[in-house]
Amino acid sequence: MNRILVILTIDTENLPANFQEIIKHEREVVAKWKAEGFLDQLFLRQTKNGAVLIFKDIDEVKVNELMPKLPLYQLKKSIEVFPLIKDKEF
Numbered sequence: 001m002n003r004i005l006v007i008l009t010i011d012t013e014n015l016p017a018n019f020q021e022i023i024k025h026e027r028e029v030v031a032k033w034k035a036e037g038f039l040d041q042l043f044l045r046q047t048k049n050g051a052v053l054i055f056k057d058i059d060e061v062k063v064n065e066l067m068p069k070l071p072l073y074q075l076k077k078s079i080e081v082f083p084l085i086k087d088k089e090f
Contacts, residue, residue, distance in 0.1 A: 003084040009050040010075040025071040
């Protein structure tokens with residue numbers, strides 16, 4: 001089972017007035033992805049400037065198609081995508 005780690009950093013210096021509305025929509029999109037089975041985990045960063053998403057059973061191309069659909073993507077400062085390989089011993 002493959003995993004892809006995505007680190008999203010948003011520009012907290014320039015948040016729009018409707019930021020809470022964007023967050024609400026973000027949660028809806030993430031819940032849909034989780035229900036569809038390809039989002040394994042979502043972690044918020046302690047610095048409150050982004051999130052870490054772990055996708056499963058999809059490839060990097062699909063992840064790169066999905067990420068721009070996140071409402072917070074419009075506020076991105078950076079995005080890093082890391083395909084992962086599971087260590088067979090763990």
